[in-house]
Amino acid sequence: MNLYSGSEKFGSTPEGAMEAAPGAKKEGNAVQAGAVKKDVPLEKDFLLPKTTVCKVCDGQFKTKAVKSGKARRLQPDRDLRPRFQYIDTLKYDVVSCPYCGYTALSRDFDKITPTQAKLIREQICSKFHSVNEPETDTYSYDTAINRYKLALLNTAVKRGKESEKAYICLKLAWLFRGKADTLSEEIPEEKEEKSKCQKDEETFYLQAYEGFSKAISQELFPICGMDENTMDYLLANMSYHFKKYEMASKFLANVLTSTNASRRMKDMALELKEDIVAQLKR
Numbered sequence: 001m002n003l004y005s006g007s008e009k010f011g012s013t014p015e016g017a018m019e020a021a022p023g024a025k026k027e028g029n030a031v032q033a034g035a036v037k038k039d040v041p042l043e044k045d046f047l048l049p050k051t052t053v054c055k056v057c058d059g060q061f062k063t064k065a066v067k068s069g070k071a072r073r074l075q076p077d078r079d080l081r082p083r084f085q086y087i088d089t090l091k092y093d094v095v096s097c098p099y100c101g102y103t104a105l106s107r108d109f110d111k112i113t114p115t116q117a118k119l120i121r122e123q124i125c126s127k128f129h130s131v132n133e134p135e136t137d138t139y140s141y142d143t144a145i146n147r148y149k150l151a152l153l154n155t156a157v158k159r160g161k162e163s164e165k166a167y168i169c170l171k172l173a174w175l176f177r178g179k180a181d182t183l184s185e186e187i188p189e190e191k192e193e194k195s196k197c198q199k200d201e202e203t204f205y206l207q208a209y210e211g212f213s214k215a216i217s218q219e220l221f222p223i224c225g226m227d228e229n230t231m232d233y234l235l236a237n238m239s240y241h242f243k244k245y246e247m248a249s250k251f252l253a254n255v256l257t258s259t260n261a262s263r264r265m266k267d268m269a270l271e272l273k274e275d276i277v278a279q280l281k282r
Contacts, residue, residue, distance in 0.1 A: 003152060003169070003207065044137035046070045046087045052095055055110055056117045057125065059099035064139065065106075066092050078272070079237040080230070081174045088178045090171055091144035094151050101128030103150040105168065107225070116158035123157045141179035148172045166211025167224040169204045176201035209238040228254070229261040233269055245276050252276070 050065040071084040082089065096103035101124045104112070112120070139147070152168045180197035183190040212223075212235060221228045232254040239248035255261050255269040 003149070003204070041086050042137075043087050047092065047138065052097075052109070054097040054100060054102055055112050056102040056120050057097060057100035059097055061098050063095050064092050077174075077177075078268075079241070080234055081177065088141075088175075090175055090178065091139045091141065093171065094144070094147045096147050096150060098130050100125040101150065101154075103147060103154045105151060105164075105171075108164065112158065116160075119158050120154060124154060141175060141182070145172065145175050145179070148175065161215065161219060162211050163215035163219055163223045166208045166215060169211060170208035173201045173204040173208060176204065205238070205241070209235070209242065212238075229258050229265055232258075233265060233272075236269065236272060240272060240276060240279075243279075245280055248272070248276055 046067055047064045048067050049062045051060060052063050053060050066087070066089045071087050071089060074083040074085055076082050093106050094103060095106050095109040100121070102112075102117075102120050136143075148168055148171060152165060152172070155164050155168060176197045180194045180201070183194040183197070185191050185194065212231065215223055216231060216235070221231070223231055226234070232251040236248045236251035236255070239245070239251060252269050252273050256266055256273070258266075261269075
């Protein structure tokens with residue numbers, strides 16, 4: 001699989017109202033039966049336009065951002081993939097300049113050196129052409145995935161850290177997982193697409209795992225905003241996923257013996273340890 005597939009179209013290649021419950025009867029204006037339920041908020045209700053200035057071409061543009069504190073956080077996936085009610089915030093964690101193609105994770109967009117900007121102008125901007133897609137209130141998973149792939153290409157071009165590339169790959173894997181969750185097993189076309197998403201998730205998940213494994217021996221913590229305990233727990237989960245139980249146990253031991261790991265982190269590590277022991281017994 002080409003990790004940058006989809007970036008070709010950018011010109012770059014790697015070198016409702018309150019209502020009564022159904023069945024409710026009314027006399028005049030009074031609801032006689034049934035319960036009144038709240039509207040389910042739309043994804044666009046959690047977003048706001050944010051004005052951004054590109055550090056590469058100085059162009060000013062608007063991007064979609066999640067309103068701070070608006071979305072309700074849910075229990076994350078075991079590998080720390082964040083989940084929120086009514087919205088997948090991961091879709092909005094990339095900023096992409098529509099004029100020159102410079103694209104990066106929101107947290108890294110302004111962190112670009114003059115040398116990196118020069119590389120972007122030479123290898124991205126010179127080949128970039130804007131895609132005239134209709135303006136929408138939200139990003140689809142496909143749109144978000146293409147933006148992340150462009151961010152991955154930009155990171156490679158600007159010679160970003162191993163951890164930066166790994167983190168984008170991890171988020172891409174999570175996006176494919178999110179998209180797969182929206183597809184049905186009952187509809188043949190969606191079932192086929194779901195299978196493809198799961199394969200793509202595996203591809204990027206492996207890239208993320210290998211990238212983080214290299215990064216922890218080359219970079220200082222925090223890495224991508226994660227402290228050592230968080231990274232050890234994440235790598236333990238990823239090792240377990242790839243059936244590397246010895247590595248998973250090693251990373252978990254670091255968490256369980258850490259003096260500054262939170263009680264919650266240690267409890268999660270103990271749960272994962274039980275699963276590893278069960279797998280080894282099999």
